Amino acid sequence: MAETSRSDSTSERSLQLALAAARTASDNRGRDILLLDMRQHTPLFDYFLIATGSSRRQLHAIAEEIDHKLEDDLNDKRMGREGYDESRWIVLDYGTLVIHLFDDETRAFYSLETLWADAVPVDLTGVIEE
Numbered sequence: 649m650a651e652t653s654r655s656d657s658t659s660e661r662s663l664q665l666a667l668a669a670a671r672t673a674s675d676n677r678g679r680d681i682l683l684l685d686m687r688q689h690t691p692l693f694d695y696f697l698i699a700t701g702s703s704r705r706q707l708h709a710i711a712e713e714i715d716h717k718l719e720d721d722l723n724d725k726r727m728g729r730e731g732y733d734e735s736r737w738i739v740l741d742y743g744t745l746v747i748h749l750f751d752d753e754t755r756a757f758y759s760l761e762t763l764w765a766d767a768v769p770v771d772l773t774g775v776i777e778e
Contacts, residue, residue, distance in 0.1 A: 714747060
């Protein structure tokens, strides 16, 4: 396994948060959920979670439920949130996990999957329902 600048316990915690966020997005009907392992690409965070919602209301629900899960249930603290009012691209920053919630058009336009194509996707089999 390649070395990273983070401790194993920090990376384990980051993955726990990322998987919980992915599951929560799925439970709230988020689509095309992708979790990227970014540890070999940037020292700023460990994981990117990308998901698509079909409406402003749904994007808000996904964001709020992820906040509830990570903050209330897993005792983590969100460091920042952007785009909530516009609701085309909501970014939730949890330090080691950055969550991107898009509407269809905005996700296609920015295509973060293409930008970070060399990042390793995390297998979400058994975590989310397809």
